[in-house]
Amino acid sequence: MNAASTLTARLLTERARPHGISGWRHAHWLAVGTVCLGAFLGQLTAGITALVYPALQRHFGTGFAAVEWVALAYLLVLVALLAPVGRLSDLVGRKTVYIGGFAVFGLASLAAGFAGSLGALVACRAVQAVGGAMMQANSVALVARGVPEHAMRRALGIQAAAQGLGLALGPSLGGLLVEHASWRWVFWINAPVALVGILAGWFLLPRTRRPDAGPVPPARRDAGPDPDGGRFDLAGLLLLAGSTTALLLALSAASGLPLPGWAVAALLLATVLLGLGLVRQERRATRPILAPGLVNTPGVRPGLAVSLIGYLLLFCPLVLGPVLLAEAGLSTGQAGLVVTVLPAAFAVAATVGGALLPRGWSDVTRCRFGASLAGAGLLGCVLLPVAGAPAPALAFPLLVAGGGLGLLLPANNALVMRAIPAECSAVGGGMVNMARSLGTALGTALPVLGVHLAGPVPGGRAVLLALAAVAGLAVALSRPVRRR
Template identity: 75%
Template sequence: MAEPVAAASRLLDTLQLAERPRPRAVARWPHAHWLAVGTVCLGAFLGQLTASVTSLVFPALEHRFDAGFAAVEWVSLAYLLVLVALLAPVGRLSDLVGRKTMYLGGFAVFAAASLGAGLAGSLGTLIACRAVQAVGGAMMQANSVALVARGVPERAMRTALGVQAAAQALGLALGPTLGGLLVTHASWRWAFWVNVPIGVLGMLAGWFLLPRTFPDGRCAAVREKDSRFDLAGLVLLAGSSTALLLALSAASGLPLPGRAVAVLLLGAAAAGLGLVRQERRADRPIIPPGLVNTPGIRAGLGVALIGYLLLFCPLVLEPVALAARGVPTATAGLAITALPAAFALAATAGGGLLPRRWTDAARCRCGALTAAAGLLALAVLPAPGPWAAALPLLAAGYGLGLLLPANNALVMRAIPAQSSAVGGGLVNMVRSLGTALGTALPVLAVHLAGPATGGRAVPLLLAAVALLAARLSGR
């Protein structure tokens, strides 16, 4: 794969599409790095907005396409599968061809696919558009953490990562409310069309405000003789994640043969073992074992996966649980907004309430324990209505807002600068895997136990997982 990567890089130079510098006035401004952070926040906001809006349109899609919950779930899972498979390899490509180039291209692909998703006339077409949308999402997300971590002074890294996390949380917070309003007063199609103007704005902002990856703007693959790409690792990663989520979806009611779950789980395990072996012997692995096996990075990636599992499970589960109690979609959306709204507050300002001498590891543990308390309350409350459910969701969201920015800072400090996009891709890959599991687990619980029992059992399980995150933090 060396030649295609280098050839693509030379083509960019030939077409004079190599990264352009920022205007001099922007580059010379002492606080220009915050403009770059703001641009990255547009992508973070866009990615999480589409994730949380989509969960609110599931009932409308079931009615429009006459499909079951397990089939409609693939509007989310198709996106997440492609995202999980591409984040690490796109991070590798970004280190070669430029993070700014890939980030701007991601906005373009995402906006175009969002337009197509809104125009879809069948569930299959919608799922295909979501898969293309995920390609653009991977191009943005694989670079977002690296652009922030390598673009701000060391003293401002945790604050900058907190601002980025807050932008993600703002997208999550607006998603349920916006999704409920769009479904009620307009159409499910607007849940996808709303991404188009944000994508155009992101392209314009990135062109002028993001710094070049390389001093001369030329792709690293043009200068480097070794630009090999781990295609086998990409195939094994995609195979293992796809088989795992297919197994969960089959167990959740997707119409597949009865033995499909066991076969898929075995396939996921085999592909996972093959991936480990491949990455150990690959010259340019998409998941470098040297990074993953570093104790601080390994534990931090585990905490990132758990954090997004905890964040997305309630966002998918609570609309179903509240709908089973007769709560209107718009009201449920407003109540569920408590979780990401508290996340945004904690990610930006919540750390200021903690002692300044606390390390990032201590902040992680405090956040994980707070999230566990909120999720435990959600599990034991006696059949809460929408506003009673909002209180434990507030606590869980606030705890996650303390946990995730501090954990991201720990991970990114441990990653070498030359591998920042690969490391950022790994962080976002485990985030997306956590999101995918957080989407699939509630569907499985509702299918096996019903909305009422599942609505209690899942938060109880999540509280235990949050305690595990507290134990892993800072190790």
């Protein structure tokens, strides 16, 4: 065996935790803390990127439609890789892949900060998404393997809180870094967090695969590898990635990306053809990534639509807010602090908001109430005169909208998972994550389209008004389902 093979084998061999850590009866909370680092880092990146758009436009001398691909490239690669990375993790070990995700994410973040062109920055973000997929595809499974059954709900709640903290901190931190340092620090700041994650994962995460005995038995029955051993639906994955990429490129062209008319027409045609091919492939695949049988289950399709809508409503203001607030005369740092109110309210409401509602309310009622609050907050953003308004007045509608979304999405997820048979919960959870990622991508693309077509203030208000109407659609789609 040569030196390269020996090094590869050593890197792919999971090490057990030190005996002093593994023997401690509260060691599982150290593993949860390590997973929370990855959750925090991923959402911090999602929340921080929108504040960089104006600085990137000035630095690279390009338009809004081009710089939005700093976010879209990340999201598209993430959606495409979540499922295959999860399958790879079953083979080589979830701990190994998770730690590798920190390494890839950190190195790509360093490279993004040194990028000399917008194309290089977009490429670095795509590589960064590889690391993000390696972390996201394994986070819940690592919690499930390392935490006793009685602590599972609390551990997943802590993980969700870490995601909310990263999303809430992103806009304010991004605004301060852009205003007082440079847009490059928005990416460089990920590197030390990733380094801490590598060290914590090496020493604190339990081993998920022994070199001589295969995968370690999971703490929960549904946390291990897929039991049926079916072939992965690679064709469906490629069709999904191709159709969504073509659609977002077409939207970007309509938003000002310099593409000839024939290319836009070809992209729209490709979107339709690839979409039809995806439907056909998913109907005949042994293990379809979209599972048409589950999508057609009563309650699942509207629940997935509400999940997509929820993240569309969450991320659209994060992209649009800095543009409108800059028109009102606020600095990048001030705009970041105002926009932070939306994800902060979302995180608080998602964590503890349900306990403040009447006990007798069903999940459907909570969904409708949350969607109504979100729509009212977005409508308030439309009606509020931005110019000359004090910062608290600008932040209040975002507070209402974020709180409503924090009530809507957890209740909707519960409705979706209740409608899905228990033995298909992993597939159902994957579809919810896919809907969430697609909603985030649309929430990034649509504000740019509105601003390009009608200007920052009129276009921004039109987008916010459309979002308020979409929140009404979420109210109509929320309906009771029975457990299958």
